[in-house]
Amino acid sequence: MKRVNPLYIVLALFLLVVVLFVKLEALKEEIAEEKAAYLETKKTAEELLAYKKLFGNKNYSALKDPKVQLTQKGKHLHIESKSITLSALNSLMRKLLNGSYIIEKLRIEKIDDKHASVVVEVRL
Amino acid sequence: MFLNFKQETELLFLDAERDISVDAHKKYHIVLSPSLYWVKREKLPLKYVHEAKKIAATLFEESLPEGEYSYFVTKEDEEFLLFAYSNRDILALLEAKGIALGSVSAVSFAQTACSADEPLRINDKEVMVRRDGVALSLPAAWYEDARALQKSDLQVSGQKITLEAFSHIVDKKLLYQAGFILLLLLLVVGVEYAYYQKELANLREQRAQIFASHHLKPTLMQNRAILQEYKKTAKEQIKLRKKLAGVLEENAKKAKRIKQIVYKDSKIKVDFEGGEILK
Numbered sequence: 001m002k003r004v005n006p007l008y009i010v011l012a013l014f015l016l017v018v019v020l021f022v023k024l025e026a027l028k029e030e031i032a033e034e035k036a037a038y039l040e041t042k043k044t045a046e047e048l049l050a051y052k053k054l055f056g057n058k059n060y061s062a063l064k065d066p067k068v069q070l071t072q073k074g075k076h077l078h079i080e081s082k083s084i085t086l087s088a089l090n091s092l093m094r095k096l097l098n099g100s101y102i103i104e105k106l107r108i109e110k111i112d113d114k115h116a117s118v119v120v121e122v123r124l
Numbered sequence: 125m126f127l128n129f130k131q132e133t134e135l136l137f138l139d140a141e142r143d144i145s146v147d148a149h150k151k152y153h154i155v156l157s158p159s160l161y162w163v164k165r166e167k168l169p170l171k172y173v174h175e176a177k178k179i180a181a182t183l184f185e186e187s188l189p190e191g192e193y194s195y196f197v198t199k200e201d202e203e204f205l206l207f208a209y210s211n212r213d214i215l216a217l218l219e220a221k222g223i224a225l226g227s228v229s230a231v232s233f234a235q236t237a238c239s240a241d242e243p244l245r246i247n248d249k250e251v252m253v254r255r256d257g258v259a260l261s262l263p264a265a266w267y268e269d270a271r272a273l274q275k276s277d278l279q280v281s282g283q284k285i286t287l288e289a290f291s292h293i294v295d296k297k298l299l300y301q302a303g304f305i306l307l308l309l310l311l312v313v314g315v316e317y318a319y320y321q322k323e324l325a326n327l328r329e330q331r332a333q334i335f336a337s338h339h340l341k342p343t344l345m346q347n348r349a350i351l352q353e354y355k356k357t358a359k360e361q362i363k364l365r366k367k368l369a370g371v372l373e374e375n376a377k378k379a380k381r382i383k384q385i386v387y388k389d390s391k392i393k394v395d396f397e398g399g400e401i402l403k
Contacts, residue, residue, distance in 0.1 A: 005288065006288075006296070006299050006300065006303065007299060009303060010299055010302050010303045010306060013303060013306040013307060013310060014306055016306075016310060017306055017309050017310050017313060020310065020313045020314065020317060021313060023317065024313055024316060024317050024320065027317065027320045027321065027324065028320060030324060031320055031323055031324050031327065034324055034327045034328065034331070035327060037331065037344065038327050038330060038331045038334075040344065041331050041334050041335070041340075041344055041347075042334055044340075044344065044347050044348060044351055045334050045335075045338040045340055045347070047351055047354075048338065048340070048347060048350065048351055048354070049338060051351070051354035051355075051358065054358070055354070055357070093368075093372075097365050097368060097369070100361075102357055102361060103361065103364060103387065105387060105388050106364075106385065106386070106387035106388075107384075107385070107386050107387075107388075108382075108384065108385040109383075109384045110381075110382065110383050110384065
């Protein structure tokens with residue numbers, strides 16, 4: 001009885017269909033996960049790009065002023081003036097606050113009605 | 125040869141009323157007694173055996189007892205020899221005689237496996253006789269001088285049938301239909317599987333492209349951490365600017381005069397003249 005019984009072939013086909021169905025369902029789940037990861041990656045990448053544009057490539061030369069002393073210390077820019085007029089201070093602060101500089105330290109102290117001292121540390 | 129794994133094949137005449145001894149180590153080529161099948165010799169306006177097989181069931185319609193039958197057709201000159209047999213009955217008889225299906229190498233009809241013209245006693249009650257070229261089983265009483273059938277009277281026949289062990293459980297037609305549907309299903313699921321695999325590969329490719337084009341860190345976790353850091357910095361810087369804007373506005377209105385502003389470790393402290401402190 002060497003001929004394979006058709007019932008065995010049908011059973012084998014049925015098993016094959018079941019196995020393929022299970023694999024298909026697993027594949028669909030994998031696609032759903034991959035889609036979610038793709039969307040998250042896309043969103044993260046876009047947000048990162050926006051932040052990099054915001055905080056990166058800044059024009060530090062705009063902060064140059066004869067009344068203040070600018071020194072680079074590692075990854076920080078140190079801006080200091082022992083005595084600055086209020087109008088020059090206002091101009092410096094306007095530039096700092098309107099630009100997307102990352103201010104890490106700030107110290108403004110009134111000397112008299114027209115002068116103040118200022119120390120600012122900006123992250124490069 | 126010291127070792128010989130090939131099992132011996134022996135011709136065995138199978139009849140319900142005939143005693144046989146079976147060796148489990150041997151393979152048997154079964155020769156079915158005429159009492160186990162029905163045969164018809166017909167002249168049909170057909171050319172091919174497969175055409176005759178299609179109408180075999182109709183030709184036996186009136187002459188067979190109630191039951192499930194399989195059919196076998198062979199052609200002799202211009203005539204067709206049509207056989208009808210019950211898989212179920214033959215399998216049951218094999219089991220009753222202690223012959224395992226695995227020991228059966230082939231099954232033939234006595235019609236083709238025994239060519240003796242003389243009457244041969246096949247059991248106590250019956251004699252196998254050839255009439256008009258058809259092997260028949262007739263009462264032994266009609267041929268008292270008939271000799272007993274010997275193994276040497278049998279020969280290997282090229283015309284063999286296949287016993288279908290499950291044909292009585294599941295209808296063959298239904299089985300083929302189920303097989304066809306399953307094949308179709310397999311094809312559909314297979315195509316769907318291939319499509320989804322391609323989609324998965326596309327998604328992975330697109331994701332890799334984002335990583336490359338945006339110069340991202342190798343893992344999403346690292347990128348998430350960087351983004352969180354950016355968000356935290358942005359939040360702190362906005363908070364600082366809002367607070368400073370408020371304080372400077374009050375100072376401009378001369379409502380409160382600022383003495384000192386200190387911002388350190390994300391904390392702001394404003395000292396006003398008159399001793400008031402804002403944190």
